[in-house]
Structure formats: structure tokens, C-alpha cells
Amino acid sequence: EVQLVESGGGWVQPGGSLRLSCEASGFNFRIYWMRWVRQAPGKGLESVATIHKDGSEKYYVDSVKGRFTISRDNAWNSLYLEMDSLRAEDTAMYYCARDQGWGCSATSCSTTRSDNWGQGTLVTVSS
Amino acid sequence: QSALTQPASVSGSPGQSIAISCTGTSSDVGGYNYVSWYQQHPGEAPKFIIYDVSSRPSGVSDRFSGSKSGNTATLTISGLQAEDEADYYCSSYTSRSALYVFGTGTKVTVL
Numbered sequence: 120e121v122q123l124v125e126s127g128g129g130w131v132q133p134g135g136s137l138r139l140s141c142e143a144s145g146f147n148f149r150i151y152w153m154r155w156v157r158q159a160p161g162k163g164l165e166s167v168a169t170i171h172k173d174g175s176e177k178y179y180v181d182s183v184k185g186r187f188t189i190s191r192d193n194a195w196n197s198l199y200l201e202m203d204s205l206r207a208e209d210t211a212m213y214y215c216a217r218d219q220g221w222g223c224s225a226t227s228c229s230t231t232r233s234d235n236w237g238q239g240t241l242v243t244v245s246s
Numbered sequence: 247q248s249a250l251t252q253p254a255s256v257s258g259s260p261g262q263s264i265a266i267s268c269t270g271t272s273s274d275v276g277g278y279n280y281v282s283w284y285q286q287h288p289g290e291a292p293k294f295i296i297y298d299v300s301s302r303p304s305g306v307s308d309r310f311s312g313s314k315s316g317n318t319a320t321l322t323i324s325g326l327q328a329e330d331e332a333d334y335y336c337s338s339y340t341s342r343s344a345l346y347v348f349g350t351g352t353k354v355t356v357l
Binding site for chain 2: 169214
């Protein structure tokens with residue numbers, strides 16, 4: 120059974136930092152792209168970042184570029200999200216998800232869906 | 247990365263069929279057959295229920311079906327049940343970003 124378990128969330132003041140972790144089990148972690156998705160309280164879903172199977176490619180939503188870093192350790196079946204310079208608008212539940220599918224345009228390719236999700240870890244940024 | 251447009255809410259009585267639309271552009275929904283749908287009950291993580299416009303993962307009820315016409319994808323829930331009351335999100339591959347884009351979300355209420 121595929122399991123994704125997030126940890127590391129909590130309360131932090133604006134400008135602070137947090138490191139989220141996601142421990143994966145039940146599948147061959149190293150052959151999947153992985154993703155972080157967040158959901159602000161009462162709001163919709165937003166893709167935050169995605170990472171290649173071997174960590175060689177990383178992509179971010181514009182609002183977190185330069186502040187968040189996605190990484191992974193395939194030896195430990197773990198995904199991470201390092202969050203710096205946190206803002207109130209980063210307050211959200213953060214989900215780890217396993218990516219599937221592959222779509223291509225004329226210029227690039229990327230994964231097309233997430234088939235398994237963790238239960239999430241809550242990040243609150245407030246003074 | 248602009249969100250796809252969904253109605254804020256849709257409701258129906260038990261046993262009825264309802265449809266949830268998801269409108270994008272030729273750069274996402276209209277240009278590619280990579281639309282997915284997710285169901286989210288309150289306090290829970292999203293669950294993946296449709297992919298590639300109309301395919302169902304194993305274990306998902308056949309009461310859920312997907313389709314697409316032009317720039318609009320549609321999720322249809324037939325034989326509506328109380329357990330279908332949840333939020334539903336579409337998503338689509340987009341040529342404008344390496345991150346697929348989500349819809350705004352639709353709250354389904356079973357009357």
C-alpha cells in the first residue's frame with residue numbers, strides 16, 4: 120500500500136523558516152516525480168513545486184521561487200520542502216503527492232496528475 | 247499560473263445526476279487530453295478519481311465519469327449518494343508551466 124506521511128509543519132513568525140518532510144513507503148520511490156501541493160484555509164489547491172525522479176529538475180510556482188527549495192533523498196525514500204522568508208500568505212496545509220502521467224507540448228514535457236496524497240502538515244505563519 | 251474555472255457549488259438530490267464544468271484555454275484543457283479530477287471530503291486529503299479526461303483509477307466507482315468538449319471538461323456524478331458530498335477539483339496539464347494547474351473547486355451538496 121502506498122503511504123505518504125508528512126511532518127515538520129507548525130507555527131512560525133513572518134520571515135522565519137521551516138523544513139517539511141514526507142516519508143514514502145509501499146512503492147519504488149526513486150522512479151516517480153514527486154510534488155508539494157498546498158491549500159490555504161477554506162481555499163483551493165495550488166501546486167507549489169515538483170521534482171524529477173533523481174532530483175535533477177525542479178519547478179516552482181512563481182510565488183515561492185527564491186524562497187522555497189524542493190529536494191529528495193532516494194536512499195531514505197524522503198521528499199523535503201525547505202521554506203524560507205515565510206509570509207502570512209504561505210499559511211496552508213501542505214500535501215506531499217506522487218506524480219503520474221507524462222504530457223508534452225511543442226517545447227517541454229511534465230507530469231500530468233498526482234495519484235497518491237499524504238494527509239498533510241499544517242503551516243501557520245503569523246506574528 | 248491561472249486557475250481553471252469551476253462553478254462554486256452544485257447540488258442535487260439522491261439518485262440524480264449532476265455535472266461539474268471545468269473551463270480553461272487552448273493552452274491547457276482544450277489543447278491536451280490530460281484533465282484529472284479530485285474529490286476532497288472535509289478534513290481529508292484529495293482523492294484522485296479521473297485522469298486523462300475520462301479514465302478511472304481502479305477502485306473508483308463507475309458513477310463518476312469525465313468528458314471534454316473544446317476548452318471545457320466535465321465531471322458527471324450519476325446516482326448521487328450522500329457520500330458524494332465533497333469538494334471537487336479539476337486539474338490539467340498546461341503548456342505554460344511545468345506545474346499542472348488546478349481548478350477553483352466546486353462544492354457538491356446532496357439535498
